[in-house]
Amino acid sequence: MRPAFWIFLLFSFLGLKSPASARAESPAALFKKANAAYRNGDYTAATSGYESLIMRNWKNANVYYNLGNVYFKEKRLGQAILNYEKARRQDPRDRDISANLAYVRGLLEYRVEDKRNWYLKAGEAILASFTSREIGIVSLLLGLLFWISWGISLYLHPNSAWGWKRKALLGVTLVCVSLWVLRGWHDVTFEEAIAIKPQAAVRYGPSPKDQVAFRLGEGIKVRIKNRQGEWSRVVLANGETGWMNQEDVGIV
Amino acid sequence: MAGYVDKRQAQIDEEIAFTIRIMGAHGNLQAPRLPSFKGFDSFYTGRTSQFTFVNGKSNSTVEFSYVLVPKVVGRFTLESVQVWIDGKSYGTQPLEVEILGGSVGGNVNQPLPQPALPAPIASAQGSASPAQASATLPPQIVNDENVFVKAVVDKQTVYPNEQVLLTYTLYTRYDTRYEGFEEEPSVSGFWIEDFPLDRDLGRDTVSMNGKRYVKADIRKIALFPTAPAEYTIQPGTLKVSVREEPKTTSMFDEFFGDSFFSGSGFFARRMDRLLKPASIAVKAKPFPEGGKPASFNGAVGQFRLSASVDKNTVKQNEPVTLKLVLEGEGNIETLPKPPVPELTGFKIFDGDTSNQLLRTGDNLGGKKTFEMIFIPTEAGELSIPPLEFSFFNPRQQTYQVLRTQEFPLKVAPSEEPFHLPTELEQKEAYKKEVRLESKDIRYIHEEIPSEKLSRIAHYLYGGLASFNLLGLLIVGNGLLRRRREAIFARDHGLKRRKLAASIAARRIKALKQLAKSQEEEEAGRFIEEAEKVLNEYFSNKFNVSSYRFTTEWLEEKLSEIWSPEDPSLKQIREFYDRARETRFGRGGVPVQERQQFLGLIEAVIRRLEKRL
Numbered sequence: 001m002r003p004a005f006w007i008f009l010l011f012s013f014l015g016l017k018s019p020a021s022a023r024a025e026s027p028a029a030l031f032k033k034a035n036a037a038y039r040n041g042d043y044t045a046a047t048s049g050y051e052s053l054i055m056r057n058w059k060n061a062n063v064y065y066n067l068g069n070v071y072f073k074e075k076r077l078g079q080a081i082l083n084y085e086k087a088r089r090q091d092p093r094d095r096d097i098s099a100n101l102a103y104v105r106g107l108l109e110y111r112v113e114d115k116r117n118w119y120l121k122a123g124e125a126i127l128a129s130f131t132s133r134e135i136g137i138v139s140l141l142l143g144l145l146f147w148i149s150w151g152i153s154l155y156l157h158p159n160s161a162w163g164w165k166r167k168a169l170l171g172v173t174l175v176c177v178s179l180w181v182l183r184g185w186h187d188v189t190f191e192e193a194i195a196i197k198p199q200a201a202v203r204y205g206p207s208p209k210d211q212v213a214f215r216l217g218e219g220i221k222v223r224i225k226n227r228q229g230e231w232s233r234v235v236l237a238n239g240e241t242g243w244m245n246q247e248d249v250g251i252v
Numbered sequence: 253m254a255g256y257v258d259k260r261q262a263q264i265d266e267e268i269a270f271t272i273r274i275m276g277a278h279g280n281l282q283a284p285r286l287p288s289f290k291g292f293d294s295f296y297t298g299r300t301s302q303f304t305f306v307n308g309k310s311n312s313t314v315e316f317s318y319v320l321v322p323k324v325v326g327r328f329t330l331e332s333v334q335v336w337i338d339g340k341s342y343g344t345q346p347l348e349v350e351i352l353g354g355s356v357g358g359n360v361n362q363p364l365p366q367p368a369l370p371a372p373i374a375s376a377q378g379s380a381s382p383a384q385a386s387a388t389l390p391p392q393i394v395n396d397e398n399v400f401v402k403a404v405v406d407k408q409t410v411y412p413n414e415q416v417l418l419t420y421t422l423y424t425r426y427d428t429r430y431e432g433f434e435e436e437p438s439v440s441g442f443w444i445e446d447f448p449l450d451r452d453l454g455r456d457t458v459s460m461n462g463k464r465y466v467k468a469d470i471r472k473i474a475l476f477p478t479a480p481a482e483y484t485i486q487p488g489t490l491k492v493s494v495r496e497e498p499k500t501t502s503m504f505d506e507f508f509g510d511s512f513f514s515g516s517g518f519f520a521r522r523m524d525r526l527l528k529p530a531s532i533a534v535k536a537k538p539f540p541e542g543g544k545p546a547s548f549n550g551a552v553g554q555f556r557l558s559a560s561v562d563k564n565t566v567k568q569n570e571p572v573t574l575k576l577v578l579e580g581e582g583n584i585e586t587l588p589k590p591p592v593p594e595l596t597g598f599k600i601f602d603g604d605t606s607n608q609l610l611r612t613g614d615n616l617g618g619k620k621t622f623e624m625i626f627i628p629t630e631a632g633e634l635s636i637p638p639l640e641f642s643f644f645n646p647r648q649q650t651y652q653v654l655r656t657q658e659f660p661l662k663v664a665p666s667e668e669p670f671h672l673p674t675e676l677e678q679k680e681a682y683k684k685e686v687r688l689e690s691k692d693i694r695y696i697h698e699e700i701p702s703e704k705l706s707r708i709a710h711y712l713y714g715g716l717a718s719f720n721l722l723g724l725l726i727v728g729n730g731l732l733r734r735r736r737e738a739i740f741a742r743d744h745g746l747k748r749r750k751l752a753a754s755i756a757a758r759r760i761k762a763l764k765q766l767a768k769s770q771e772e773e774e775a776g777r778f779i780e781e782a783e784k785v786l787n788e789y790f791s792n793k794f795n796v797s798s799y800r801f802t803t804e805w806l807e808e809k810l811s812e813i814w815s816p817e818d819p820s821l822k823q824i825r826e827f828y829d830r831a832r833e834t835r836f837g838r839g840g841v842p843v844q845e846r847q848q849f850l851g852l853i854e855a856v857i858r859r860l861e862k863r864l
Contacts, residue, residue, distance in 0.1 A: 028700045035698050060701040069696050096694040103693055133713060140716035147723025154730035 027058045046070045061091035078196035078218035082250040110217030114237040135180045142173040191224040193249040202242035206231035213242040255344030268320040283446035284335045291324040302606040322351040393526045398425040403487035403529035413552040416475040423465040427495040437488035447472035474616045476583045477536035487529040551643035553582020559656035568666040574624045581617035590641040597630040631665035745795040752792035759785045767846040775841045779834040
């Protein structure tokens, strides 16, 4: 008999897990396994694989993107859009994510016309092109350059005046920092969510007794304004507002 | 857009060719209407057009030709001709022309235009003199049996793309001047070509309803219906200027005929009139299905086809240009290129196309040239097969088919790889587009997301944030220092007072070493240094010169701060006494005493720093 068999038997007798199984499966292995399940059309296994990665805080754009693909294959368009949106938050300039998001949105039964001003839409589009961390790193890098430049001038050339280069650096830094602050404020203030249940009821108040104002198709994006118990007050891009059960929406 | 003349100097009645060239415009351009060129008669003579590729861009050029006939001597400026294309106005540049005294026809020099100078075609021709000035009231559409316009078509039932000639004939019993169109005709559904007119308007005298009129054809437009349908042509509105002296008796008719379109009485009163001919119905019937050739592509008229190649012997991948010329009567502009059958052994590309419009009697026609580039990809005996062009002949009511000859080619083998000929290589139009056949989501991302990158970004973020904080502190400190130095620069006493403790602290560090030393010599140095430290501190703190500094002055000063009974005063006095004794060599200072003095100095500085 092979020694491995005896070791397995000993661990079984002692009620212990073998060293191999005791060691948690690595995220990379889990990811590969979920990809293989997707390739084989086993979407249930793929979903649980990607979701377990997310549960283990392995929140990566690729994981969300692949999970979006799995939900699309399962015809759960709301969940697919939700995960593509999450992936885009992590990697805003990935063309595959944008293409799939646009494609799945094109399949939705309902659409909501965005009635906001053009400059709000343009501003949001610019902010959405970068992650908060990217803007932060650029701002901090520019800030550091600015401190170095000013520090050298203060300690080594105390009587020198500010040149155009330092003024320009300050200007660019301030713009970046403003964008960073704006992005942070946007993320905190406008919590985005996706309707994940078909024909979800949006009511006039936070209770099932309140009248239904309208029904929201799966995959429609809303902003959460405030919460009360199990209910969230949502605002649509066209300005319509109402209360939705939190189970009917997924936070991006 | 540009305007050209073939000569800048001419004699009376010598024809000057005036050309308007329009580049880059597409679609059906109508001949521009010339403004009034003072001292000239003008005639539209036709158009030519060309479609070429240059540096990868397609260019279309259309040239409208006119003849200007000078009538008076002098130097003239041909003013800008305005054309509206796609809602934008374009203009030619003004041109200088000098008319010399002689006459090609032997005519004598003519004076400047007199009232009612002949006005054959150009709109608003001739200048208005006081005698013939129109009334200030805006002209109105009038129904006057003494002056009217008839718009007639030569055929009312045609086939698509068959020419319909729309003729405007002016009938008048007044002394009349044609001033041009106030409202252009509305002929939607037709391809339009302005018909070049003769220099002479063909004035004629006719009798209608017992009255004699003088008539003249003032405009002709060739129309080509684009599809089978029933059309209504709105002929527009034209303006004339008349001298209202109708001759009502036949006795004067002969005399009146002489005055038509010519001079008038110097004191005559002239009026502008708008004339609106009745609308016209035209029907375009569908082509007969019987005998329609497969190659028929909508050409209508009567055409001849000729073809030639630039070479018969070539190397593999070397281009051969086939030139096709279609000539005849019909809508030359819209003639389609004869289709080329599927050929193996060749790559085929379109070359340049050019048109030339000509008038034959009452029919428009001309010549259209197509160039096709054949590149043999195989060696051997190849041939360009006959190309077929078919058209419908409305006179004979039959379809006719024309074929080019077959062109045999001897193709020698060559190692030269295929590439687009130089004249074609920039033509993006020849490159096929990649098209999507279906749509679906894109595939999953199989690459394993790098944790390392994420971690690097995390540490970079933290590191940068820390360095920024450090930078902020360093710069803040620098700013504070600069501010303090600026204050110290203004108040030197303040600087001494503020820095007294830090200067003393630095010296006390060295003093501590001396305090621990067991050597006798070091003991002497200690008391000397300690006295210096204390003296320097007090002189800095009270901002006094060391010359002014005495122990009596110090006691008095410290008594003001503390109290005269303060034990520290006594200790300081003892310290100075001991220092004096040591200086004069009376006894050493043991280690324990040195430590006491050190403690005293530190305590005194501490107390004073708290108070002051």
